[in-house]
Amino acid sequence: VIAQLAAALVGVWITAAPGVLGYAGAARLLAVTLGPIAASLALIAAWETTRGLRWGNVAAGAVLILAPWLLPGAHWAAQISNVLAGALLLALSLLGGEVRGRHGGGWSALFREPERG
Amino acid sequence: MARPEAKTGAESESYHAAPGQAAIPDSAEIPPGWDYNPADWSQRLPIVGLALLGFGIAAYLALFQVGAIGDVWEPFFGNGSRTILTSEVSRLLPVSDAALGAAGYLADAVAGIMGGRARWRTMPWIVVLFGVAVGPLGAVSVLLVILQPVLYDAWCTLCLASAVVSVLMIGPAMDEVLASLQHVVGAARRGESAWRAFWGLAA
Numbered sequence: 047v048i049a050q051l052a053a054a055l056v057g058v059w060i061t062a063a064p065g066v067l068g069y070a071g072a073a074r075l076l077a078v079t080l081g082p083i084a085a086s087l088a089l090i091a092a093w094e095t096t097r098g099l100r101w102g103n104v105a106a107g108a109v110l111i112l113a114p115w116l117l118p119g120a121h122w123a124a125q126i127s128n129v130l131a132g133a134l135l136l137a138l139s140l141l142g143g144e145v146r147g148r149h150g151g152g153w154s155a156l157f158r159e160p161e162r163g
Numbered sequence: 164m165a166r167p168e169a170k171t172g173a174e175s176e177s178y179h180a181a182p183g184q185a186a187i188p189d190s191a192e193i194p195p196g197w198d199y200n201p202a203d204w205s206q207r208l209p210i211v212g213l214a215l216l217g218f219g220i221a222a223y224l225a226l227f228q229v230g231a232i233g234d235v236w237e238p239f240f241g242n243g244s245r246t247i248l249t250s251e252v253s254r255l256l257p258v259s260d261a262a263l264g265a266a267g268y269l270a271d272a273v274a275g276i277m278g279g280r281a282r283w284r285t286m287p288w289i290v291v292l293f294g295v296a297v298g299p300l301g302a303v304s305v306l307l308v309i310l311q312p313v314l315y316d317a318w319c320t321l322c323l324a325s326a327v328v329s330v331l332m333i334g335p336a337m338d339e340v341l342a343s344l345q346h347v348v349g350a351a352r353r354g355e356s357a358w359r360a361f362w363g364l365a366a
Contacts, residue, residue: 061312064312074312075313078309078312078313079309079313082305082308082309082326083305083309085330086301086305086330089327089330089331089333089334090301090330090333090334090337091334092334093334093335093337093338094338095334095337095338095341096333096334096337096338147197147198147199148196148197148198149196149197149338149341149342150194150195150196150197150341150342150345151196151345152341153341155196155345155348156341156344156345156348159352
C-alpha cells in the first residue's frame with residue numbers, strides 16, 4: 047500500500063514538474079500526460095484486488111527513464127526529473143507491496159479451471 | 164473445499180448482535196476462498212460517501228457552468244477553473260461535463276447502496292453495473308485532467324479534486340466485482356446457468 051501511495055505522489059510530481067521546473071514543449075506534454083495516468087494507476091493499485099495495475103506503472107517508469115533518448119532536445123531539468131521520477135516509479139511499482147487478504151484466487155481464477163481434488 | 168474458519172472478534176460479536184432474528188453469522192456471507200466480505204457495509208459505505216462527495220463537487224461546478232453561480236472557487240490556479248469550466252471541451256455535449264459527472268456520481272451512489280450484505284451472490288448484476296459505472300467515470304476524469312494542461316495550459320482545483328475522488332472509488336469497488344464474477348463463473352463451472360446466477364435467481 048505504502049509503495050503504491052508513494053508511487054501516486056511520484057505521479058503527482060511528474061504532472062507538476064513542468065510548472066515547477068519551468069519547461070515546455072514535448073517534454074511537458076509527456077509529463078502532463080503520463081503523470082495523471084501514473085498517479086491514477088497507483089491509487090487504484092493501492093487496493094489488493096487491483097494491485098496488478100502496478101505493471102502499467104512499471105511501463106510508465108521505463109518510458110520516463112528512456113525519455114532523454116526519446117526527446118533529445120528537452121530542457122536539462124526535464125531530463126533529470128524524468129529519469130529520477132521514472133526510476134522511482136519503476137522501483138515502487140516493482141516493489142508492489144504485500145497482499146494480506148485472500149480473494150478467491152483473484153482475477154485469474156475467472157479464466158483458470160480450479161484443480162479438482 | 165473446506166474453508167478455514169478464522170473468526171475475528173468482530174465477526175463473533177455480530178453473530179450475537181441481533182437477538183430475536185435468525186442468527187446468520189457474517190462469515191456465511193464471505194465468498195468462498197475469501198477472508199472478508201467485499202459487499203459488507205463497512206466496505207461499501209465509504210465508497211458511497213466518496214460518490215456523494217463527488218456528486219457535491221460536480222453539482223457545484225455544473226451550477227457555475229449553467230450560470231446559476233457567478234463565480235467558482237479557485238484557491239491555487241488563478242483564472243484556471245474559469246478557463247477549464249467554460250472551455251469548448253466542457254461544452255462538447257448537450258449537457259455540460261460537470262452535470263454529466265454529477266449524474267455519474269449519483270449513479271455510483273445508487274448502485275453502491277442497493278442490495279444487502281450478500282449482494283455479491285444475490286445480485287451480481289447490480290455489482291457489475293456498479294463496477295461499470297465506477298470504472299469509466301474514473302477513466303473519463305483522468306482524461307479530462309490530462310486535457311486541462313494539454314489544451315488550455317490551465318488547472319482547475321475542484322475538477323482535480325473530483326478526479327481524485329472518482330479514481331479513489333475504483334480500487335475498493337473492484338473487489339466486490341471480482342467476487343460476483345467468481346460467483347457467476349463458478350455457477351457455470353458447476354454446470355448451472357451463469358445467466359440465472361448473474362440475475363441472482365435460484366440455480
